[in-house]
Amino acid sequence: MNEIKIFCPATIANLNCGFDVLGLCLEGIGDEMIFRKTSQKGITISKITGADLPLETNKNVAGVAALAIYNTINPDFGIEIEIHKKIKAGSGIGSSSASAAGAVFCVNELLGKPYSKNQLVDFAMKGEAIASGSEHADNVAPCLLGGFTLVRGYNPLDVIRIDSPSELFAVVLHPHIEVKTSDSRAVLKPEISLKSAITQWGNLGGFIAGLYTKDYNLLGRSLQDVVIEPLRKHLIPNFDLVKNNALQNGALGAGISGAGPSIFALCKGQETAEKVAYAMSNSYQETGIEFDMHISKINPNGVIEIKK
Structure with missing residues (x-):
């Protein structure tokens, strides 16, 4: 795989009684991202539409999350990122989390899937911290895993996915x-x-x-x-x-x-x-x-x- 395009869904976090530990994943609302392998090593962001966000990798939520997982493997290729934002920043439905979750999902795919989805949550949290000032998983976890998620603990990270009632x-x-x-x-x-x-x-x-x-x-x-x-x-x-x-x-x-x-x-x-x-x-x-x-x-x- 040399290129991948993804849909990163919006999420609802906290759900009243679960501050910083509960979240759910929404349908139909979300960002799109494209990731490509490049010959030059490192992570670069080539294009952003729909929002005024920094192209500098270390200042961008997706860039920081992508680097967190990329640097653990240090492959002999680089990755270029396009971000097409459909979730408005500061909306309360996981705009930054969609970027972070999408980034680690795609980099993991291009690296040959060395990590499970649950393990990806930890990397995505590094990007989320750029937006909120702290590492928390209540949005990135449901974005990556779908359904409802409960963050039982952070040291070590322990995330449980729960199916939703059908209605x-x-x-x-x-x-x-x-x-x-x-x-x-x-x-x-x-x-x-x-x-x-x-x-x-x-x-x-x-x-x-x-x-x-x-x-x-x-x-x-x-x-x-x-x-x-x-x-x-x-x-x-x-x-x-x-x-x-x-x-x-x-x-x-x-x-x-x-x-x-x-x-x-x-x-x-x-x-x-x-x-x-x-x-x-x-x-x-x-x-x-x-x-x-x-x-x-x-x-x-x-x-x-x-x-x-």
Whole structure:
């Protein structure tokens, strides 16, 4: 293989009760990337469309992630990267993670697949740190593995992939404003009360149990966030109204997607998802801010090659 073109899907992280440990993979929304072998050693970025991002390898999320895996093998060839961004930066649906995950997936393919997909998560985190200031896997893991992912621990990295219940749909409202991950992390407190921690642990355990047992009501009861959402929701105009209208129209739960500003809802069935999307859209129109709406099943595949 001398060239590979891929689709890198968007993701939703945190999912209310799983800050920095839970994520899911979306269908239909994502970036495209092309990687080619070159005679000159090293990683170069030759083209970026759809976003104003640095071409310098060591300043680009994809470049840093690609180097992390490339340098472990040090092959006798180089790799050239084209990035075609369709996920807006700062959208809260894994823009930087798609770049990082796509980069390690492709470099691994061109190197002859020396690493498993789970091992690739560790390399992708190196790129993610360029965007957010810290290595975390809640977006890159579902982007690479598909479905839902739980990051059980980081030392060593331990990621568990979980299949989605078949009728589960995600609705995402993406306002055309930017909330940088670094800014949204700055509002967080380093300590939380024991009472809040116990509530959050219970919800996380309930959500995981709901995925395995395909208990939609349990999933809905568990989609509660008493730690992060109260501190971040003021960064998103009309957040409470959008969330409440989603719940009133049948959503299992709703919350902040990643670091925001996108707002997500999980629903049982496409009909309910469409009703919820309509209600969320109506709730946001009065802000005067442009936005996009997405309705998606849970993507079981993650990053995939686009066949010619």
